[in-house]
Amino acid sequence: MPVYKDEKRGSWYCCFYYIDWQGNKKRKIKRGFSKQREAKEYEWNFLNKLQANNQMTMASLTSLYMDDMQNRLRQSTISNKKYMIDTKILPYFSNMKISDIKPTTIRHWQNKLISQNYSDTYLKSINNQICALLNYAVKYYGLKENPCHKAGSMGRKSAKEMQFWTLNEFNIFISKVNDISAYNAFLILYWCGIRVGELLALTKGDIDFNNKVLSVNKSYQRLNGQDIITEPKTPKSNRIIALPDFLCKEIKNYISQLYDDNARLFQISKNLLYKEMRQGCLQSGVKRIRIHDLRHSHASLLIELGFSPLLIAERLGHENIETTLNTYSHLYPHKQNELTEALDRINS
Numbered sequence: 001m002p003v004y005k006d007e008k009r010g011s012w013y014c015c016f017y018y019i020d021w022q023g024n025k026k027r028k029i030k031r032g033f034s035k036q037r038e039a040k041e042y043e044w045n046f047l048n049k050l051q052a053n054n055q056m057t058m059a060s061l062t063s064l065y066m067d068d069m070q071n072r073l074r075q076s077t078i079s080n081k082k083y084m085i086d087t088k089i090l091p092y093f094s095n096m097k098i099s100d101i102k103p104t105t106i107r108h109w110q111n112k113l114i115s116q117n118y119s120d121t122y123l124k125s126i127n128n129q130i131c132a133l134l135n136y137a138v139k140y141y142g143l144k145e146n147p148c149h150k151a152g153s154m155g156r157k158s159a160k161e162m163q164f165w166t167l168n169e170f171n172i173f174i175s176k177v178n179d180i181s182a183y184n185a186f187l188i189l190y191w192c193g194i195r196v197g198e199l200l201a202l203t204k205g206d207i208d209f210n211n212k213v214l215s216v217n218k219s220y221q222r223l224n225g226q227d228i229i230t231e232p233k234t235p236k237s238n239r240i241i242a243l244p245d246f247l248c249k250e251i252k253n254y255i256s257q258l259y260d261d262n263a264r265l266f267q268i269s270k271n272l273l274y275k276e277m278r279q280g281c282l283q284s285g286v287k288r289i290r291i292h293d294l295r296h297s298h299a300s301l302l303i304e305l306g307f308s309p310l311l312i313a314e315r316l317g318h319e320n321i322e323t324t325l326n327t328y329s330h331l332y333p334h335k336q337n338e339l340t341e342a343l344d345r346i347n348s
Contacts, residue, residue, distance in 0.1 A: 003033075003036055003039035003040050003043070004039075005036075006031065009031070009032075011031065011032055011033055011034060012033040012034070012035065012036050012038065012039040013029060013030060013031040013032070013033065013039060014028075014029070014030050014033075014039045014040070014042055014043040015027070015028070015029045016028055016043055016047075018046070018047060028043075028046065030042055030043075030046075041095075045057055045059070045060055053141060053142050054097070054098055054099040054137065054141060054142045054143045054144070055097055055098075055099060056097065056098060056141070057094065057095055057096060057097060057098070058089070058090065058093040058094055058095075058096050058098055058101070058133070059090060059094045059095065061098055061133060061136070061137055061141065062085055062089075062090065062133060064136075064141075065132075065133055065136050066078070066081070066082065066085075068136075069081070074230055074231070074233075075221070075223060075228060075230060076221040076223060076228070076230065079223055079224075081129060084125065084126055084129050085129060085133075088113065088126045088129075089126070089129065089130050089133070092109050092112070093105075093109070093130075098134065098137050098141075098143055099143065099144075101134070101147050102147050103147045103148075103150035103151040104151075105147065106130070106147050106148055106151035107151050107152075109130075110123075110127065110151065110154045113126060113154070114154060118155075119155075120155040120156040121155060121156065121157070122155065123154045123155030123156075124153065124154065124155030124156055124157055125155070126154075126155075127148070127153050127154050127155060130148060131146065131148040131149075134146040134147065134148055162293070162296055162327075163287070163289040163290065163293045163296070164289065164293055164296040164297040164299075164300045165190075165286065165287075165289060165293070165294070165297045166297075166300075166301075167301060169286045169287070170190050170297065172284045172285075172286050173186075173280050173281065173284045173286045174186055174187065174190075174280070175284070176279075176280045176283040176284040177276055177280045179272070179276055180254065180257070181266055181267070181268050181272075182268065182272060182273060182276035184250060184251065184254040184265075184266075185199055185266050185268070185273060186273075186276075186277075186294065187247060187250055187251075188202075188214075188247070188251070189291070189294040189295065189298075190294045190297055190298055191243075191244065191247050191298065192214060192241050192243070192247075192298065192315075193241075193294075193295045193298030193299060193302075193315060193316050194214075194216055194241070194295070194317075195219070195233065195237075195292070195295065195317075196270060196273070196291055196292065197219035197220050197221060197233075198216050198218075198219050198220075198232060198237070199266060200220035200264065200266050200268070200270075201218040201219050201220035201229055201264065202214070202264065202265045202266065203262065203263070203264055203265060204255055204258075204261050204262075204265065206265075207243075207251060207255070209248055209251075209252055212242060212243045212244075212245070212248050213240050213241060213242055213243060214240070214241045214243055215239075215240055215241075216232060216237060216238065216239050216240075216241065216317065217232065217238050218230065218231065218232060219231070219232050219233065219237075220264065222269065222270075232317065233317070234317070234319045235319075236314075236317050236318060236319045236320075237317040238317075239314065239315070239317050241315060270291070273291050274291065277289075277291060295316065296327075296328075298316075299312055299316060299324075299327075299328055300328070302315070303328060309321055309324045309325055309328075312324055312328075
């Protein structure tokens with residue numbers, strides 16, 4: 001694996017031939033390495049990635065994985081994956097051969113992350129990502145087994161305690177919100193249970209005041225300084241949500257003050273919502289929750305009102321009813337008591 005010194009530039013370069021995926025012989029030149037060793041490593045990594053075997057580095061595997069996922073996942077998901085891989089996985093594993101990554105290696109990496117006081121749910125997401133990478137290597141590139149399985153997981157899937165507001169808490173909070181866009185955004189989030197991305201994608205055409213319904217059919221993301229409109233999170237996220245009369249009146253009044261009929265209803269950022277949430281909580285004395293917890297607050301309100309999990313799943317856009325039951329199972333036990341009491345009454 002010879003490499004060469006560029007005497008004129010004072011740097012190293014590699015020059016070699018390889019066979020591409022169509023069977024054509026190609027010549028590859030890469031310049032600008034400050035050390036001979038770096039030029040050799042580049043050639044070695046390039047050829048191993050091309051051969052796609054378990055001797056490739058984690059950096060090469062990641063490149064193959066991201067290229068494959070590019071057209072299979074939403075742009076926002078790709079962006080989140082890339083950030084997590086670049087900042088939490090590659091700094092530790094980048095130059096390791098995937099065949100050299102052992103369960104003890106994974107455990108050591110996990111312990112370093114745990115010591116940095118990330119949230120349990122974030123640790124779980126990071127661990128899921130490295131597990132997905134190495135599962136990909138097992139399935140397609142000859143890795144014998146995934147070392148993550150023996151190493152065990154870290155973190156937890158859900159937060160220790162779900163936060164939500166009662167109707168009284170929401171009413172106290174909303175009375176302190178002065179920004180008209182944030183005020184109407186919080187109303188829709190609480191009374192419809194939609195996701196923030198779905199809210200920020202809404203246009204005037206998504207509101208049917210005659211039939212008193214709101215259509216969820218897209219989602220908004222701000223990525224790399226650009227406004228991106230995508231399909232909703234899942235197929236079931238495309239849904240029609242019935243609106244109560246008072247909310248229709250609030251939305252109609254808000255829309256009447258907008259100038260562009262074709263623009264998004266809420267030309268605001270998530271940061272503005274976070275700021276208004278924080279300020280409203282401080283002024284009202286209501287406990288601080290996340291923006292996403294308004295969705296949980298809507299679900300808890302519907303459960304308290306006695307609506308079925310199936311109806312709640314449809315309104316929230318859950319892919320299946322199991323998601324609803326698993327997410328809100330802790331809110332249902334007292335409903336079981338009400339059920340048995342009702343059965344006793346009709347049999348007495």
